Amino acid sequence: MRYLTARKRAEGKGAAHTGVEHHWYMTVSAVGLAFLIPTFIFIFGRALGQGHEAVLATFAQPFPAILAGLTIYVAMMHFKKGAQIMIEDYWQGSLRKGLLMLVIGLSYVITATGLFALAKIAL
Amino acid sequence: MPAQKPVERPLSPHIQIYRWQVPMLTSILTRITGNALVVAALLIVWWLLAASTSPEYFATADAVLTSWFGDLVLSLSVLGVWYHYLTGLRHLYFDAGHGLDIPTAEKLGLACLIGSVVLTIITLIIV
Numbered sequence: 001m002r003y004l005t006a007r008k009r010a011e012g013k014g015a016a017h018t019g020v021e022h023h024w025y026m027t028v029s030a031v032g033l034a035f036l037i038p039t040f041i042f043i044f045g046r047a048l049g050q051g052h053e054a055v056l057a058t059f060a061q062p063f064p065a066i067l068a069g070l071t072i073y074v075a076m077m078h079f080k081k082g083a084q085i086m087i088e089d090y091w092q093g094s095l096r097k098g099l100l101m102l103v104i105g106l107s108y109v110i111t112a113t114g115l116f117a118l119a120k121i122a123l
Numbered sequence: 124m125p126a127q128k129p130v131e132r133p134l135s136p137h138i139q140i141y142r143w144q145v146p147m148l149t150s151i152l153t154r155i156t157g158n159a160l161v162v163a164a165l166l167i168v169w170w171l172l173a174a175s176t177s178p179e180y181f182a183t184a185d186a187v188l189t190s191w192f193g194d195l196v197l198s199l200s201v202l203g204v205w206y207h208y209l210t211g212l213r214h215l216y217f218d219a220g221h222g223l224d225i226p227t228a229e230k231l232g233l234a235c236l237i238g239s240v241v242l243t244i245i246t247l248i249i250v
Contacts, residue, residue, distance in 0.1 A: 027218065030211045037208060041201065044167065045250030048197075049189050052181045055174045068171075075164065082157050106161070114168040120175035 022081055029078040033071070040071040056121055065122040072114035080107035145232035146225075153210040156203035163200035166193070201246050206239035 002009075012019035047058040059065050083103040091099055135141075166188060173184035187193050213231050216222050222231055 027215065030215060034208065034212065037204060041204070041246060042250060045246070048170075049185075052174065052178050052185075055181070059171070059174070072164070072168065075160075079157070079161055079164070083161070086154055086158055110161075110164055110168050113172055117168065117171035117175040121171070 022085075026078065026081055029074050029081075032074050033078060036067065036071040036074060039067055043067065059118060059121045062122075065118050069115055069118050072118075073111055076107040076111045076114075080104055083107075145229040149210055149213075149232040149235055153207060153214075156207040160200060160203055160207065163197060163204070166196065198243075198247065202239060202243040205242040205246070206235060209235040209238050209242075 014020070016022060043058065043064045047055050047064075050058075059068060080103060084100060087096055087099045087103065170181075170184045170188050173180040188197065213222070213235055216231070217228075222228060
């Protein structure tokens with residue numbers, strides 16, 4: 001006999017079996033991006049079209065480099081989970097699994113490439 | 124066990140004449156913009172990688188991003204990101220249990236649509 005009540009066993013599970021973890025991550029990253037995105041648009045938009053030297057000088061500074069790195073990381077993790085929901089809504093079976101792997105892989109590739117480039121410019 | 128056959132389920136009878144409404148339109152656009160923004164992310168990260176590699180590689184990537192086509196994609200991405208931004212804030216507001224009655228929800232949707240265009244114009248002027 002289990003001493004856990006039915007409520008206790010159901011708690012934090014739901015249809016996803018992971019409770020509200022996904023939704024909470026999207027909420028936290030959304031609030032983070034609400035601060036990051038406007039600043040990133042400004043810094044990136046100013047740097048774009050200024051030539052190689054100016055771009056290197058911009059992203060060699062601590063604030064633009066850290067901000068760009070954070071924006072790329074948080075935005076791609078937000079994209080990974082957001083695209084996951086879209087794929088789960090429209091596709092099933094092996095195609096769904098394949099697409100999920102593709103999107104997860106793509107998110108990490110973009111993150112790693114962005115962070116590598118920023119580190120190379122800044123250091 | 125017999126193989127599962129795809130079931131022909133009945134459709135809602137008036138699916139072709141379903142009237143578009145602000146909340147459904149803005150919800151669909153949120154999904155489209157959010158996922159489409161990965162194109163801008165790819166371009167920006169490629170551009171950064173090129174900048175970190177060599178002046179020649181940067182010249183190639185920079186030429187693509189500053190061409191008329193790059194301008195078009197990035198300008199539409201600015202519109203997309205501001206739209207997704209505003210509907211994201213609206214989502215947080217909805218999650219907190221506010222603005223869920225139909226008149227308020229429709230006003231918020233219109234505010235997102237108009238606000239994203241205004242913010243895009245401001246961005247394109249300032250940046």
